[in-house]
Amino acid sequence: MHDESSIQRQWRRDQAFCPPYCPNPRCKNHFKHSARADFFAFHSVKVLKRFPYLSHRFRCLDCEKTFCPASFQLHYRQKVWGLNEQIEFLHSIGASKRAIARRIGHDEKLVRVRLKKMARWSLLFHAKKVESLPIQEPIVYDGLENFSFSQYDPNNVNHAVGKTSLFTYDFNFCPLNRKGRMSPRQRARKKALEKIHGPYPRDAIRTTTKRVFERLLKKTNHLTLFTDKHFQYRRVVEEDLAKVEGKTIGHIKVSSKIHRNYKNHLFAVNNVDMQARHNLAAFKRETIAFSKHSVAMMDSFILYTTHRNYRRPKFWGTHRSDPLSAKKSPAMEVGVETKILSFNEFYKERVMPTQVHLCDDWANQYNRYDPHSRRKILA
Numbered sequence: 001m002h003d004e005s006s007i008q009r010q011w012r013r014d015q016a017f018c019p020p021y022c023p024n025p026r027c028k029n030h031f032k033h034s035a036r037a038d039f040f041a042f043h044s045v046k047v048l049k050r051f052p053y054l055s056h057r058f059r060c061l062d063c064e065k066t067f068c069p070a071s072f073q074l075h076y077r078q079k080v081w082g083l084n085e086q087i088e089f090l091h092s093i094g095a096s097k098r099a100i101a102r103r104i105g106h107d108e109k110l111v112r113v114r115l116k117k118m119a120r121w122s123l124l125f126h127a128k129k130v131e132s133l134p135i136q137e138p139i140v141y142d143g144l145e146n147f148s149f150s151q152y153d154p155n156n157v158n159h160a161v162g163k164t165s166l167f168t169y170d171f172n173f174c175p176l177n178r179k180g181r182m183s184p185r186q187r188a189r190k191k192a193l194e195k196i197h198g199p200y201p202r203d204a205i206r207t208t209t210k211r212v213f214e215r216l217l218k219k220t221n222h223l224t225l226f227t228d229k230h231f232q233y234r235r236v237v238e239e240d241l242a243k244v245e246g247k248t249i250g251h252i253k254v255s256s257k258i259h260r261n262y263k264n265h266l267f268a269v270n271n272v273d274m275q276a277r278h279n280l281a282a283f284k285r286e287t288i289a290f291s292k293h294s295v296a297m298m299d300s301f302i303l304y305t306t307h308r309n310y311r312r313p314k315f316w317g318t319h320r321s322d323p324l325s326a327k328k329s330p331a332m333e334v335g336v337e338t339k340i341l342s343f344n345e346f347y348k349e350r351v352m353p354t355q356v357h358l359c360d361d362w363a364n365q366y367n368r369y370d371p372h373s374r375r376k377i378l379a
Contacts, residue, residue: 014056017069025354027063032355074121074347078114080106085343087114091300092307096281096289112296119299120366122306124351127358129310129336130169136334138163138224139216140268141233143174143205144276144301146283148291149375152178152193155294157301158208160216161268163226165333166314168272168305170215172361173298174208175200175372197374205232208361210240215359217247225249226265228256262320272308280304293377294370302365310341 019040022029029035043059043066059066070076074084083104090100097115101108140163143156159171177200178190201207213236216223227233237251254265264270281289282300291297314325314333331337358366368377 014054014069017056019058019067019069020072020349022060022063022065023067023071023352024060024063024065025352027060027065029060029062030352030354072350074118074350076350080110083110084114084118084347087111088118088303088307088343091115091281091303092279094279094281094284098289099281115303116296116299116368118347119302121347121350123302123362123366124353124356124358125346126302126306126309127362128351128356129331131357133169133219133334133336135162135169135216135220135223137165138226139169140226140266141209141212142228142266142269142273144273144283145176146290146297148282148294148297152190153294153374154178155297156205156208157298158205158212159269159272159305160212161272162330162334163265163268165330166268166271167309167330167334169219170212171301171305172208172212173294173365173370174204175294176204177202193374200372203232205230206236206240209233210236211359211361213237213241213249217241217244217249221247223247223249224252226252226254228266229253272305275308276301276304293375294373295365295368295377298365306346310337311343311346313340 021032021035022039024030029039039062040058040060043057046055046057046068048055055068055070057066057068075081078084083106086104087100090103091097095103097111098108100111104111139160141158141160143158145154145156147154154176156174156176157171158174160169161167162169182190209232213223213225225237234251234253237249241247241249252265256266258264258266260270261267276283277285280300281287282291282297291300308330310329310331312329314322314328314330317326319325329337329340331341332339353366364370370377
């Protein structure tokens with residue numbers, strides 16, 4: 001229930017609201033930098049059957065489309081208000097979707113839809129921040145191995161992290177074929193699945209890594225890169241990207257058997273992996289809360305990555321590698337933010353997919369598409 005004071009506060013917020021741009025992607029006022037200051041006019045007040053019961057509507061003077069303040073806010077088209085922050089917090093501390101649903105007293109589908117929406121908003125927010133961000137530090141790259149739906153569908157979440165800042169610049173999804181010891185029954189099952197759907201691409205690590213490295217090279221002329229000794233990383237650097245004009249890569253290969261402390265050159269990516277295992281239900285080992293689809297798994301990783309980049313300190317306490325790490329987020333380290341963002345600050349303003357460039361990997365994720373999927377994607 002919402003009391004009278006909360007309704008009045010929302011009413012005052014709507015009255016003071018000034019639309020930053022027109023939500024219609026075909027309108028010339030759609031882009032914030034080109035929208036004229038007086039492109040809109042007050043249109044009407046709409047009566048609602050739910051909180052806040054009254055809603056202001058505006059009209060674009062050029063395209064004549066009407067819209068409300070909620071069009072730019074996270075709760076747009078949500079009938080139950082006030083749950084987004086709680087859902088996101090419970091997800092960030094390792095609760096599964098069903099556990100979150102039991103805690104808030106709503107259906108699991110509501111939790112799934114809310115997390116999907118927040119993941120898409122987070123992806124667009126991050127894409128806009130890194131669109132013109134130059135790389136001025138060494139990059140540490142690795143793949144976080146996991147699976148979705150079953151252990152016959154393993155995968156890597158490839159991610160490139162700043163060695164000094166711990167800022168995650170780029171990531172994508174890489175399907176793998178099951179490997180390792182299997183019983184005769186498991187081998188028969190794997191063979192049957194491959195007969196129906198075909199095997200996953202044998203060179204997936206190479207092709208997905210190449211796409212990430214190509215995007216990183218667009219942000220710098222010389223890329224200093226730290227990876228483990230995986231032969232596919234070496235092939236991408238020495239064969240696929242060796243002749244890119246005006247671009248060079250300094251590739252330092254580090255053994256993955258070295259003790260994984262802060263002195264390790266792979267510490268940045270190892271720390272991201274460790275925290276993902278700790279904070280995300282879908283990435284824990286031997287769990288029953290695994291994702292039922294690769295897109296949902298990537299949604300969890302995007303929420304975790306953006307939370308780590310923009311909404312929490314580099315380290316929670318004083319760290320010997322950086323005494324001021326508890327006061328700075330990774331985004332502050334690379335200069336895209338001036339403070340650690342709260343939930344409301346991060347989701348303050350909607351970024352439209354037409355207002356930011358998404359690479360193919362991120363566009364597929366935003367559109368809920370996995371070209372190698374063996375099963376239907378849930379809403």
